[in-house]
Amino acid sequence: MTPEEFRAWGKQVVDWIADYQAGIERYPVRSSVAPGEIRAALPAHPPERGEPFDAVLADLDRVLLPGITHWQHPDFYAYFPANASGPAILGDLLSSGLGVQGMVWATSPACTELETVVVDWLAELLGLPGHVRTDAAGGGVIQDSASSAALVACLAALHRASGGRAATEGITRRYALYVSAHTHSSLERAARMAGIGADNVRVVDVDPATQAMDPEHLAALLAADRAAGVVPALVCATVGTTSTTAIDPVPAIGRICREHGVWLHVDGAYAGVAAVCPELRWVLDGVGEFADSFCTNPHKWLLTNFDCSVLWMADRAPLVAALSILPEYLRNAATASGEVIDYRDWQVPLGRRFRALKLWAVLRWYGAEGLRAHIRRTVALAQEFAALVRADERFEVLEPHPLGLVCFRPLGPDADGRALAGMEELNASGALYLTHTKVDGRVVLRFAIGSPRTERRHVLAAWQRIRRALT
Numbered sequence: 387m388t389p390e391e392f393r394a395w396g397k398q399v400v401d402w403i404a405d406y407q408a409g410i411e412r413y414p415v416r417s418s419v420a421p422g423e424i425r426a427a428l429p430a431h432p433p434e435r436g437e438p439f440d441a442v443l444a445d446l447d448r449v450l451l452p453g454i455t456h457w458q459h460p461d462f463y464a465y466f467p468a469n470a471s472g473p474a475i476l477g478d479l480l481s482s483g484l485g486v487q488g489m490v491w492a493t494s495p496a497c498t499e500l501e502t503v504v505v506d507w508l509a510e511l512l513g514l515p516g517h518v519r520t521d522a523a524g525g526g527v528i529q530d531s532a533s534s535a536a537l538v539a540c541l542a543a544l545h546r547a548s549g550g551r552a553a554t555e556g557i558t559r560r561y562a563l564y565v566s567a568h569t570h571s572s573l574e575r576a577a578r579m580a581g582i583g584a585d586n587v588r589v590v591d592v593d594p595a596t597q598a599m600d601p602e603h604l605a606a607l608l609a610a611d612r613a614a615g616v617v618p619a620l621v622c623a624t625v626g627t628t629s630t631t632a633i634d635p636v637p638a639i640g641r642i643c644r645e646h647g648v649w650l651h652v653d654g655a656y657a658g659v660a661a662v663c664p665e666l667r668w669v670l671d672g673v674g675e676f677a678d679s680f681c682t683n684p685h686k687w688l689l690t691n692f693d694c695s696v697l698w699m700a701d702r703a704p705l706v707a708a709l710s711i712l713p714e715y716l717r718n719a720a721t722a723s724g725e726v727i728d729y730r731d732w733q734v735p736l737g738r739r740f741r742a743l744k745l746w747a748v749l750r751w752y753g754a755e756g757l758r759a760h761i762r763r764t765v766a767l768a769q770e771f772a773a774l775v776r777a778d779e780r781f782e783v784l785e786p787h788p789l790g791l792v793c794f795r796p797l798g799p800d801a802d803g804r805a806l807a808g809m810e811e812l813n814a815s816g817a818l819y820l821t822h823t824k825v826d827g828r829v830v831l832r833f834a835i836g837s838p839r840t841e842r843r844h845v846l847a848a849w850q851r852i853r854r855a856l857t
């Protein structure tokens with residue numbers, strides 16, 4: 387593709403995206419294709435001769451769109467949001483256009499240095515303390531996902547807990563990792579991948595009223611493990627659990643971790659970004675003071691296309707020591723000088739995309755003010771939705787719901803069955819999309835508001851549909 391061909395097709399692609407965004411409401415939110423349907427509509431063999439790009443665009447419309455679930459639809463209330471935005475899409479396009487491989491500083495200094503600036507900017511916007519800045523002992527890095535962030539935090543924690551031996555000798559003792567029943571499954575995965583093992587993942591009790599981790603039970607489990615010769619490696623506290631946005635008591639957990647010398651990872655994948663609003667900054671209480679690592683995903687609720695998960699460390703040394711390997715072919719003067727950051731040492735893969743461009747574009751386009759307005763608007767809509775549900779005595783709302791997610795359930799006989807059947811009917815209709823979870827063994831519906839396209843009229847109409855389907 388020559389630059390002139392690229393220019394022509396590129397304009398068409400941008401037009402396609404703009405038309406898609408402008409007309410997104412005409413699609414059913416959830417795709418209703420059957421398994422294998424899209425595959426069956428695609429050729430079994432790759433083309434022998436190149437095809438014009440309009441053939442690709444035509445198949446996008448004809449074959450793929452029916453198999454797309456429209457995450458950017460204003461009536462998408464499932465899971466958590468995965469915000470896409472104009473500036474982030476354009477930033478990603480520029481990253482693709484530059485085609486930079488930013489594995490070490492020397493392979494593109496701007497790729498590393500812009501990343502250090504945007505993660506420091508974001509730390510400031512979230513009110514994180516100075517020691518997590520990249521120009522201090524800590525530092526931030528953009529990972530592909532909170533799951534990767536959890537894995538590298540785990541490897542850093544093992545490095546510290548083993549005095550560096552985990553990296554050389556492997557796991558020669560029993561280590562344990564501490565979660566609650568509502569901690570994201572990526573933590574158990576991290577324990578498996580890091581060699582800690584799923585049997586050494588301890589599940590700390592939660593407070594039945596709030597679903598938040600019980601610090602006293604954590605302390606008891608830590609003490610029992612230490613008495614049994616098991617080395618506590620990492621505690622994960624969650625700020626905004628995936629199920630219900632429960633917020634673990636980080637200050638109390640942090641004090642216990644400090645007492646036991648255990649690594650505290652705080653997973654704020656969804657909710658952490660809410661701290662751009664001063665009135666919501668309490669969600670990060672204790673994080674700056676106690677967390678050894680903290681992660682939040684601009685790719686969920688902060689208007690930045692997937693993938694963009696930011697991990698900050700209080701001290702980057704254990705992470706870099708755990709992961710740094712310097713083969714001859716990567717040796718260079720800048721790395722040898724020790725004056726630069728080589729982000730390959732902060733992540734699992736060697737190669738890395740120039741993800742900072744899209745976050746930079748988002749932070750500049752919206753400004754702190756625009757980001758706050760987005761969070762505030764979606765939180766306010768969620769509060770309005772919760773008030774509507776609460777006002778109907780046939781429903782129960784799970785309290786508290788301080789962010790963009792509202793969990794609720796119908797009351798009465800066979801509430802679980804009716805909730806699931808009503809949800810499936812709504813989702814199959816294509817009018818909206820919501821998901822469910824279980825709390826204390828009972829089915830609870832999740833209504834997550836987070837799209838810049840969701841307006842009050844969408845929420846009011848969604849509630850009318852939900853009410854009809856569930857009563």
Ligand SMILES: *Cc1c(COP(=O)(O)O)cnc(C)c1O
Pocket residue numbers: 466530531532533534570572624626627628653654655656683695
């Ligand atoms: C969504 C979520 C994750 C996983 O995020 P990825 O970036 O998709 O790996 C982890 N933890 C919590 C609390 C989440 O809500």
